[in-house]
Amino acid sequence: MLLLIPGPVTTRPEVRQALTRDIAPWDNDFRVFMARLLMRIQRLAGGSDSEHVTLPLQGCGHFVTEAALRTFVPPGGRILVPATGAYGNRMIRLAREAGRIAVPLPVGLTARTDPAAVARALAEDPSLSHVGLVYSETGSGIVHDVRAVGATVRAAGRRMIIDAVSAFGALPLDLSAMPEVDAAVFTANKCLEALPGIGFAVARIDRLLESGGNAGSWSFDLADIYTSALNSGPGSFRFTPPVQIIAALDVALDVLAAEGQGARLARYAENMRTLYDGVAELGLTPWLPASLQGPVIVNVHAPGDPAWNLHAFVDSLKSRGFLISNFHSTPTPTFRVGCIGAITPADMAGAVRAIDAALREIGITHREAIQA
Numbered sequence: 147m148l149l150l151i152p153g154p155v156t157t158r159p160e161v162r163q164a165l166t167r168d169i170a171p172w173d174n175d176f177r178v179f180m181a182r183l184l185m186r187i188q189r190l191a192g193g194s195d196s197e198h199v200t201l202p203l204q205g206c207g208h209f210v211t212e213a214a215l216r217t218f219v220p221p222g223g224r225i226l227v228p229a230t231g232a233y234g235n236r237m238i239r240l241a242r243e244a245g246r247i248a249v250p251l252p253v254g255l256t257a258r259t260d261p262a263a264v265a266r267a268l269a270e271d272p273s274l275s276h277v278g279l280v281y282s283e284t285g286s287g288i289v290h291d292v293r294a295v296g297a298t299v300r301a302a303g304r305r306m307i308i309d310a311v312s313a314f315g316a317l318p319l320d321l322s323a324m325p326e327v328d329a330a331v332f333t334a335n336k337c338l339e340a341l342p343g344i345g346f347a348v349a350r351i352d353r354l355l356e357s358g359g360n361a362g363s364w365s366f367d368l369a370d371i372y373t374s375a376l377n378s379g380p381g382s383f384r385f386t387p388p389v390q391i392i393a394a395l396d397v398a399l400d401v402l403a404a405e406g407q408g409a410r411l412a413r414y415a416e417n418m419r420t421l422y423d424g425v426a427e428l429g430l431t432p433w434l435p436a437s438l439q440g441p442v443i444v445n446v447h448a449p450g451d452p453a454w455n456l457h458a459f460v461d462s463l464k465s466r467g468f469l470i471s472n473f474h475s476t477p478t479p480t481f482r483v484g485c486i487g488a489i490t491p492a493d494m495a496g497a498v499r500a501i502d503a504a505l506r507e508i509g510i511t512h513r514e515a516i517q518a
């Protein structure tokens with residue numbers, strides 16, 4: 147079964163194989179291993195050893211995003227969040243529930259964040275200390291220009307937090323050239339092609355040192371994770387980590403190093419194109435124009451046929467070896483297909499054939515969207 151979802155993704159057998167050992171997190175060998183793994187991740191983020199540190203946090207992407215918001219935006223502080231879609235909205239909710247004031251910047255699901263609009267919003271409201279941007283908006287499939295928005299944030303003298311969860315490992319990130327970024331956050335189970343259970347923040351050391359006491363949560367305090375690692379030594383954890391998941395991530399990083407990050411992005415882009423062009427040839431309508439379509443996830447308009455039933459479609463695809471999401475994150479009915487993970491353009495071509503067969507099986511005769 148191939149998972150064609152934007153995380154957790156299809157993984158390689160050698161990655162899953164790493165789960166078969168018992169490991170003690172406090173063991174000195176494990177700490178050395180962990181410290182090395184953190185440095186490998188920091189290299190991928192373009193972090194500078196003197197200015198950045200890579201901090202692990204057990205759990206999912208929401209956890210490490212919340213930790214970054216709590217740590218760097220002070221209680222009651224204000225953060226501008228481009229409302230890019232489902233994950234932009236999640237950042238807004240995480241900030242609000244943590245007692246920060248999230249100010250949405252209207253963007254919509256079918257546009258890239260306009261750096262000039264960010265500049266205007268920051269100029270109009272000097273009390274906004276931060277901008278929180280989703281790099282790859284998994285709700286829409288659009289990749290936002292973190293470099294261009296970052297330059298605007300830098301020029302305005304403000305700070306930035308990047309949700310790079312569905313981007314990191316494939317889309318480029320060079321934090322040493324983005325001093326405005328307090329932290330970029332991501333998890334192991336998306337473009338890194340490892341398993342779910344651990345997240346990371348690549349964060350600025352100077353900002354961590356200024357931010358102690360902000361978090362209002364011991365569990366979700368990146369500054370505390372940092373000082374604790376200073377006291378207990380590199381590679382140490384405060385609380386029990388998912389050790390096997392971390393061991394599997396190290397194997398996944400070997401796989402990524404062998405493939406090369408540029409080649410991985412090119413493979414995902416080819417996966418996306420195979421799927422995007424393939425469904426169009428089947429008479430379906432991709433949700434985004436090709437010019438806005440990113441390499442991570444493709445949304446496709448549901449066929450305008452009364453026989454359409456997403457769950458029946460998903461079940462039929464599953465019986466053919468492809469698992470897609472059984473929900474949609476667009477305002478109008480769609481189905482969504484992830485293009486990331488240990489999958490190839492040939493797999494995507496197989497998925498297109500399976501989509502054709504599944505549409506026939508559930509009795510779809512009219513494939514055009516109700517409203518394209």
Ligand SMILES: *Cc1c(COP(=O)(O)O)cnc(C)c1O
Pocket residue numbers: 152153206207208209233280282283284309310311312333
């Ligand atoms: C997957 C994802 C997250 C985090 O999801 P979790 O289920 O908490 O791991 C956050 N942001 C984006 C853009 C994502 O794609």
